[in-house]
Amino acid sequence: MTLLSPAATGHAPAAAPDGGSRSVVLRALLRNKLAVLALAVLAVLLIAALFAPLVAPYDPNAQNLLLRLRPPAWQDGGSGAHLLGTDQLGRDMLSRVIYGARVSLLVGAGAALLAGVIGTVVGLASGYFGGWADRVLMRLADVQLAFPSLLLALAIVGFLGSGLWYVILVLGFTGWVSYARVVRSEVMSLRTRDFITEARAIGVTDVTIMRRHLLPNVMAPLATIGTLHVAAAIVAEASLSYLGLGVPKETVTWGAMLSDGQLYLGTSWWVAVFPGIALMLTSLAINITGDALRDVADPKVYRR
Numbered sequence: 001m002t003l004l005s006p007a008a009t010g011h012a013p014a015a016a017p018d019g020g021s022r023s024v025v026l027r028a029l030l031r032n033k034l035a036v037l038a039l040a041v042l043a044v045l046l047i048a049a050l051f052a053p054l055v056a057p058y059d060p061n062a063q064n065l066l067l068r069l070r071p072p073a074w075q076d077g078g079s080g081a082h083l084l085g086t087d088q089l090g091r092d093m094l095s096r097v098i099y100g101a102r103v104s105l106l107v108g109a110g111a112a113l114l115a116g117v118i119g120t121v122v123g124l125a126s127g128y129f130g131g132w133a134d135r136v137l138m139r140l141a142d143v144q145l146a147f148p149s150l151l152l153a154l155a156i157v158g159f160l161g162s163g164l165w166y167v168i169l170v171l172g173f174t175g176w177v178s179y180a181r182v183v184r185s186e187v188m189s190l191r192t193r194d195f196i197t198e199a200r201a202i203g204v205t206d207v208t209i210m211r212r213h214l215l216p217n218v219m220a221p222l223a224t225i226g227t228l229h230v231a232a233a234i235v236a237e238a239s240l241s242y243l244g245l246g247v248p249k250e251t252v253t254w255g256a257m258l259s260d261g262q263l264y265l266g267t268s269w270w271v272a273v274f275p276g277i278a279l280m281l282t283s284l285a286i287n288i289t290g291d292a293l294r295d296v297a298d299p300k301v302y303r304r
Contacts, residue, residue, distance in 0.1 A: 032292055034288055035288060035289060035291070035292035037285075037288075038284070038285040038286075038288035038289045038292070039285075039289055039292075041281060041282075041285040042282075042285050042286065042289060045101050045105065045282060045285075046105065048098045048101055049098070049101040049102040049105050049106075052098050052099050052101075052102055055098055056092075056094070056095035056098045056099060057081075057092060057094060057095055058091075058092040058095045059095065060091060060092070060095040060096040060098075060099040060252045061091065061250065061252070062091060062092070063089045063090050063091055064086075064090035064091075065089065065090050066090065067082070067086050067090040068086060068087070068088055068089060068090040069085075069086060069087070069088060069264065069267075069268045069271070070082055070085050070086040070090075071085050071268070071270060072084050072085045072093075072270055073085075082094070084097065084270060084274050085268075085270045085271075087257075087260065087261070087268075087271045088260065088263075088264060088268070088271065093270060093271070093274055096252050096257060096275075097254070097257075097274055097275055097278050099252040100252050100253050100254040100257060100275060100278065101254075101278065101282070102252075103164065103237070103247060103251060103252065103253045103254075104234045104237060104238070104253070104254055104279070104282060105234075105282075106164070106168075107164070107167055107168055107171065107233055107234065107237040108229075108230040108231065108233040108234040108237070108286070109230060110168040110172065111167075111168050111171035111172045111175060111229070111230075111233035111236075111237075112172075112175070112226050112227075112229040112230045112233055113172070114168065114169070114171075114172025114173070114176075115171070115172045115173070115174075115175035115176045115179060115229055116176075116179050116222060116225075116226050116229070118172070118173070118176035118179070118180075119175075119176035119177065119178065119179020119180040119183065120179055120180075120183050120215070120218070120222065122137050122141075122176065122179075122180040122183075122184075123179060123180040123181065123182065123183025123184040123186075123187065123218075124183055124184075124187055124210045124214060124215065124218075125137065125210075126138060126180065126184045126187075127183065127184035127185070127186070127187030127188045127191065128187050128191055128206065128209075128210055128214065129206075130188075134184070137180070138184070141177045141180055141181065144174070144177055145177055149174045149175065149236070150236060150239060152174050153170045153171060153174050153236060153240065154240070154243070154245060156170045156173075156174070157170055157240060157245045157246070158245060162244075162245060162246060162247060162248055163247065163248065164247045164248075164251065167237055167240060167246055167247060171233045171236055171237065175229055175232070175233065178225055178229070179222065179225055179226075179229075182218070182221045182222070182225060183218050183221075183222070186214075186217065186218045186221065187210075187214050187218065190213075190214055190217055191214070195213065196209060196213060196214075199213060220294060221294075223290070223293045223294060224290050224291070224293070224294040226290075227286055227287065227289055227290025227293060228286075228287060228290050230286050230290075231282075231283040231286040231287050231290075234279070234282060234283060234286075235279070235283055237253070237255060238253065238254050238255030238258065238279055239255060240255065241253040241254070241255030241256045241259070242255040242256070242258050242259045243259075244256075244259070254275040254276075254278055254279045255275075255279075257271070257272070257274075257275035258272050258275050258276055258279075260272075261273075261275070
């Protein structure tokens with residue numbers, strides 16, 4: 001019997017784009033001015049976070065009570081030495097916002113990566129094997145969905161204690177369900193296709209089939225979910241830090257800055273407004289980038 005290749009059957013997944021298609025997709029992405037702006041914002045944030053000791057004008061925890069609650073440079077009483085003003089302890093707001101980006105991006109990327117790995121493995125196993133494995137894994141997902149994610153994160157962090165890596169672990173372990181459900185749905189629609197049946201017929205192992213034939217076909221939705229989860233994890237970390245259950249107090253975070261600044265909104269608005277703006281712009285830029293990456297990763301784009 002002559003074994004046809006997946007491409008010959010007409011049932012193979014869309015092929016990866018060649019160099020010409022990549023250039024077309026790249027040009028289409030660059031024509032999306034909103035996506036380019038979002039990428040520029042993320043690039044600035046990433047550079048600032050990576051090189052914070054070089055970019056930030058001051059130590060973010062250096063206190064000077066003689067300079068407390070100084071307004072931004074453009075406001076009466078402000079100084080060019082502190083462009084975004086100072087907080088209630090005389091700490092430079094610009095330096096604290098820059099250092100806060102470090103924690104937010106690390107938590108967002110780490111939590112999304114951990115949740116993505118767990119959810120992808122669970123989704124692949126559930127969708128490919130089906131049967132009792134599918135029922136058990138999806139019931140576990142249903143149980144977790146029964147608890148509000150932030151409330152569950154609060155309970156776990158309250159039990160384990162505060163800490164940067166604890167926050168990443170908690171947000172990762174509470175965010176895998178959405179990945180698993182989407183991957184399971186995609187795999188269930190692919191596992192009966194001819195190219196999967198043929199791979200089984202020639203003795204390809206289940207692990208190899210999932211890794212080489214199924215995983216590449218779920219990368220587009222994973223990219224979208226992953227970017228959305230990065231933004232959600234950043235907001236969740238800010239919420240935990242705002243409540244005092246995130247990273248330790250000596251670590252600069254936007255959520256803790258919001259918590260400290262809420263008492264001064266009526267008199268010194270900049271203490272809370274600037275970290276809030278940084279949090280909003282970061283989340284918005286990541287979501288916009290996620291939409292653009294979804295379009296780029298979608299195989300249908302290559303057929304246009």
